[in-house]
Amino acid sequence: MPLIRIDLNRTAPPDRARTVGDVVYAALRAVASVPENDEFQIVTRHGAGEIVAPEAGYLGVTYTDDLVIIQITWNAGRSVAVKRALYRQIADGIAARTGIRRTDVFINLVEVAKENWSFGNGEMQYAPA
Secondary structure, three states: OOEEEEEEEOOOOOOHHHHHHHHHHHHHHHHHOOOOOOOEEEEEEEOOOOOOOOOOOEOOEOOOOOOEEEEEEEEOOOOHHHHHHHHHHHHHHHHHHHOOOHHHEEEEEEEEOHHHOOOOOOOOOOOOO
């Protein structure tokens, strides 16, 4: 836990996915106390037209072809303050390291109960007591 999905344009520079993943993992460690080595990521590159965002923008945010969509599935229970700090640190870090505009960093959190994970062997490692 967590599981990170990163979706980006196929034309993005080759190292962009790794850089984005590194920024997300570092932010999770710093802001949300994610344990060391708890780094599971799925990166998907998409062709033209396969990442759709409103051309007119949404909620005052406009997007370019550099749009990166990050979905983080993690255990429920973190505060709004932690989530807010995580969003900011990820957007700031990606902007600083890649030059992507902060407005092109879209983040979605999916919260699940701890028993909804199996890290292998068909076991429920976070089983309730």
